[in-house]
Amino acid sequence: MHRFFVCAVMAGVLGSQVAIASDIAPTDVKFEDTSIGQSLTGVPGNPEEGAKVLANRGLGNCLACHAVTPLESEQFHGNVGPSLDGVADRWSAEELRAIVVNAKHIFTEQTVMPAFYSLDYGINPRKDLEGKTILTAQQVEDVVAYLGTLKEPE
Amino acid sequence: SSLAVVAYADPVDDSLEIDGTPIITRAKAPEGHPFDEVLSGWLFREAETRATEADSFANPGMLSVERGEEIWNTVEGAAGKSCASCHNDASETMKDVGAHFPKWDAAANKPKNLELQINHCRTEQMGAEPYKFDAEGQVALTTYIKHQSLGTPVSIDLKEGEMQSWWDKGKELYYTRTGQLDFSCASCHEQSMGKYIRADHLSQGQNNGFPTYRFNTGGMVSLHNRFRGCIRDTRAEMPAAFSDELMALEVYVTWRGTGLSVETPAVRQ
Numbered sequence: 001m002h003r004f005f006v007c008a009v010m011a012g013v014l015g016s017q018v019a020i021a022s023d024i025a026p027t028d029v030k031f032e033d034t035s036i037g038q039s040l041t042g043v044p045g046n047p048e049e050g051a052k053v054l055a056n057r058g059l060g061n062c063l064a065c066h067a068v069t070p071l072e073s074e075q076f077h078g079n080v081g082p083s084l085d086g087v088a089d090r091w092s093a094e095e096l097r098a099i100v101v102n103a104k105h106i107f108t109e110q111t112v113m114p115a116f117y118s119l120d121y122g123i124n125p126r127k128d129l130e131g132k133t134i135l136t137a138q139q140v141e142d143v144v145a146y147l148g149t150l151k152e153p154e
Numbered sequence: 155s156s157l158a159v160v161a162y163a164d165p166v167d168d169s170l171e172i173d174g175t176p177i178i179t180r181a182k183a184p185e186g187h188p189f190d191e192v193l194s195g196w197l198f199r200e201a202e203t204r205a206t207e208a209d210s211f212a213n214p215g216m217l218s219v220e221r222g223e224e225i226w227n228t229v230e231g232a233a234g235k236s237c238a239s240c241h242n243d244a245s246e247t248m249k250d251v252g253a254h255f256p257k258w259d260a261a262a263n264k265p266k267n268l269e270l271q272i273n274h275c276r277t278e279q280m281g282a283e284p285y286k287f288d289a290e291g292q293v294a295l296t297t298y299i300k301h302q303s304l305g306t307p308v309s310i311d312l313k314e315g316e317m318q319s320w321w322d323k324g325k326e327l328y329y330t331r332t333g334q335l336d337f338s339c340a341s342c343h344e345q346s347m348g349k350y351i352r353a354d355h356l357s358q359g360q361n362n363g364f365p366t367y368r369f370n371t372g373g374m375v376s377l378h379n380r381f382r383g384c385i386r387d388t389r390a391e392m393p394a395a396f397s398d399e400l401m402a403l404e405v406y407v408t409w410r411g412t413g414l415s416v417e418t419p420a421v422r423q
Contacts, residue, residue, distance in 0.1 A: 061352075063352070064352045076350075076352045076353040077352075078349065078351045080351055112342075115336065121331070121334050122331035122332040122337070122338075122388060122390060123332050123390070124390045125334045125390055125391070126390060129389055132334070134335070
């Protein structure tokens with residue numbers, strides 16, 4: 001395997017950014033049914049940064065499980081989850097934020113998709129990651145902004 | 155589009171024979187199994203990897219078998235004995251033995267795998283030091299002994315001692331999500347079996363080929379090394395090799411592969 005997670009060690013480093021005080025803490029995020037209305041940071045997401053987070057194996061590594069046609073220059077898109085092409089036609093920005101923050105709230109408890117901004121994860125997390133989320137609040141906003149660009153051609 | 159997405163891929167429809175020995179790569183699952191059919195990891199690998207395993211002259215894992223044979227015949231320890239001093243010709247005395255580990259160890263009151271059995275013979279019979287986890291000799295001897303069961307269907311006896319309660323514990327662990335990424339063994343090897351995670355075609359995570367030769371690392375990989383690697387990839391702390399957790403997992407995962415032939419040394423990517 002390990003192409004999936006080659007950057008596991010690096011992720012530890014990247015994932016250890018200190019949370020910004022004005023960010024909504026992972027334990028304070030409010031779900032309204034299947035969406036999160038409020039931005040986690042108040043700073044608009046940057047879709048270009050979001051695309052990098054999607055592809056980076058140490059960050060979102062979303063391509064491990066999802067194909068995304070506009071990112072076809074990246075090698076090896078997985079198919080554990082559905083293709084994200086046209087995802088902005090299927091879900092609102094608020095719903096996409098909720099999916100990225102904690103997919104278990106939107107799909108089922110059984111989903112294999114990790115919760116990217118939650119502390120409600122598996123047992124025995126690596127010591128240096130305890131209490132840390134996979135993505136920062138701003139990275140979630142960036143990813144949501146990028147997902148918003150994934151519309152089916154008219 | 156030209157997108158390099160690998161489509162959902164079924165395990166291949168191919169059959170395996172090694173040195174004239176037919177290898178069972180698909181078997182009817184035992185009762186209570188989540189799948190109807192248990193499938194060898196061989197069916198999920200690329201054609202080239204499959205071909206390398208099928209040809210024991212090309213299989214680099216056979217070097218580990220040869221090394222194991224050398225150690226088998228080498229005197230070590232205070233008692234002045236080799237494995238062969240007591241067990242003679244492994245092709246007779248160890249035939250099919252490896253297909254039925256782990257077994258119950260009444261004295262230790264827990265299951266033992268081949269590695270622990272080898273260490274037991276070294277300390278109790280030979281007056282030698284036990285091997286440290288993944289010492290070259292441990293992997294080579296384990297590979298050599300397992301290879302004497304090539305083609306034999308895996309089966310373990312859950313009625314011995316408290317094997318059943320270790321199976322129960324192993325099952326619980328198999329479905330427990332670990333680490334920051336929150337995956338259980340089942341997330342990948344049951345729910346996502348047959349799919350691609352990045353470039354990796356997910357198999358059922360069977361252990362009938364262990365120790366296996368891996369192209370990625372260019373060497374042999376023991377079972378507990380693989381378990382630890384899979385757990386590390388959930389971004390969790392890794393349990394120690396031969397810990398109660400990993401022994402319970404070995405009992406349960408071995409049972410999940412009941413009926414598959416031993417393929418040691420299997421070739422994986």
